[in-house]
Amino acid sequence: MQRLGIFRQGTRLGALALSVIVLGACASQKEGSSLPSSSSYGSQNTSPETYSYLIGPGDSVQIFVWRNPEVSQGVTVRPDGKISTPLVEDLQASGKTPTQLARDLEKALETYIRQPIVTVIVAGGIGPYSEQIRVVGQVGGASSGGGGGNQTSKPQAIAYKERMTLLDVMVVVGGLGQFADGNHTKLVRVVDGKQKEYEVRLDDLLNGDITANVDMLPGDILIVPEAWF
Helix, strand or coil: CHHHHHHHHHHHHHHHHHHHHHHHHHHHHHHHHCCCCCCCCCCCCCCHHHCCCCCCCCCEEEEEECCCHHHCEEEECCCCCEECCCCCCCEECCCCCHHHHHHHHHHHHCCCCCCCCEEEEEEECCCCHHHEEEEEECECCCCCCCCCCCCCCCCEEEECCCCCEHHHHHHHHCCECCCECHHHEEEEEEECCEEEEEEECHHHHHCCCHHHCCECCCCCEEEECECCC
């Protein structure tokens, strides 16, 4: 009987140890399955006063080389952020200002042209991802048809413009949707490499409270939730 009791006790301890191991493995798997929040939208522009437009993939740029019309042309920045011209291939353009790209082109063209003078003009585009403003949730264009439920508008990415404010963004996207809870809107911004959330009051702003207007920065994300009725 004593041996049987010892055997049963050992079996219980073994089962308990196995359970701890299994639970530990599950916990580790759960922890490993979560990903850190993205900080990809951290802009190189950190204040409206220091804003400079940065070229991004898909932008159309006009390149003018003084007294060399044969190498002056319009090009589109490739998805990998580079451009190619008749004399220069695979030159990085994304993430640079037009002036910086012009100086890089001058340096690359020195092999073929004596003292080249280059001017770069951005003809169209909204810059790299880190310099765009994204708006998701209940904003202008939300469906107001029957059926209720989650009526959300199409997420939008817009180009940041110098000294852009929250009100300017609302004008671009067409205001709030029918079911928006504007005063609980979240503004997500990357500060010093870390993602931070701020609450903004869109309902108050669009009802005339100008104190609810705030400065926007490139890379900001606005999340407009649906109201609970």
